[in-house]
Amino acid sequence: MALLDIDEIKDWIEDHDAEDANDPNLEALEKRVVGWWDQVCRRQFTSGKVVHILNPRGEFGLVLPSPVTGPASAAKFEDRESITTDYVTVANADLELYALEDGHTTGLIRTDGEEWPVGDRLVRATYTTGYSQTSLPQEVKQGMLVTLTVWWRDRIQQRQRFREDSELHEVRLPAYVLATMAAYTVELDDGFSVGGGSVKKLARHG
Numbered sequence: 001m002a003l004l005d006i007d008e009i010k011d012w013i014e015d016h017d018a019e020d021a022n023d024p025n026l027e028a029l030e031k032r033v034v035g036w037w038d039q040v041c042r043r044q045f046t047s048g049k050v051v052h053i054l055n056p057r058g059e060f061g062l063v064l065p066s067p068v069t070g071p072a073s074a075a076k077f078e079d080r081e082s083i084t085t086d087y088v089t090v091a092n093a094d095l096e097l098y099a100l101e102d103g104h105t106t107g108l109i110r111t112d113g114e115e116w117p118v119g120d121r122l123v124r125a126t127y128t129t130g131y132s133q134t135s136l137p138q139e140v141k142q143g144m145l146v147t148l149t150v151w152w153r154d155r156i157q158q159r160q161r162f163r164e165d166s167e168l169h170e171v172r173l174p175a176y177v178l179a180t181m182a183a184y185t186v187e188l189d190d191g192f193s194v195g196g197g198s199v200k201k202l203a204r205h206g
Contacts, residue, residue, distance in 0.1 A: 002027060003034050003046045004144055005133055012145045013152055033148045037140075041185045043067070045140065047130035054123040056116035061098075061109040062123065065186055068106045069135070070128025072097050077108060078124045079117055087124050104137070105186055140184060143177040 006027060038044055043066040052065045056079075068075055077095060078087035094112035099105070108125070110116065116123055131137070150172050 001133075002030050003131070003133060003136060004030050004141065004148070006030065009145065009148060013149055029148060029151065033144055033151065037144060037147070037181065040181055043184065043186045044130050045136070047128065047132050047135075050125075050127065050129050052125045053121050054125060055120040056123050057118055061107050062116060063100070063186065064106045064108055064125060064127075066106075066129035067099075067104055068097055068127050069130060072127075075125070075127035077126075080122055081117060082119070083121050104184060139180045143180040146177050147173060 009026060009030060034045055038046075044050055047069065049070075050066055054062060054065075056062055073092070075097070077090050079090055080087045090110070091112075094110060094114075096109050096111055098107040098109060100107050131140075
């Protein structure tokens, strides 16, 4: 199912571009726009189950590549001592999930006094992320519609450029759309800590 409603896309284009939006390639363009937002923001916007392999650096708290939007109690996290050993599930009682201060990023913290192992590919996270058509944040929805309209105006040229240089699309977008993309971009380089009211604990059990 498309993240953006196709009929709404047609109405948006006709309202903002004064063109007939009846194009058989519109659904493919919607997928391309959503995929580009995923790429730039380093997260998955369409709802679905994901499996992420993380590279912890010894922090108590890890930032997840995409936020947990499904039941937190259904999320599963595993770690291992080295890339040659098997993953072992970390008990739910030893973990807490937090919504970070930006409101749309999830942090994972250990409560058992242990640090995550240090190294590449040592933590595996399985959970539901992304949004449906009805839960997609309004600013993201509008930004995606604007992106689609910008590409639509020069659609043949843009399709040729997409594989050559995706940065060309970013240059053509309004500043407020770029600001929204920046706000929803997940930064994985830093851990996080609980304190100062900057994080909110998510329900983990039940």
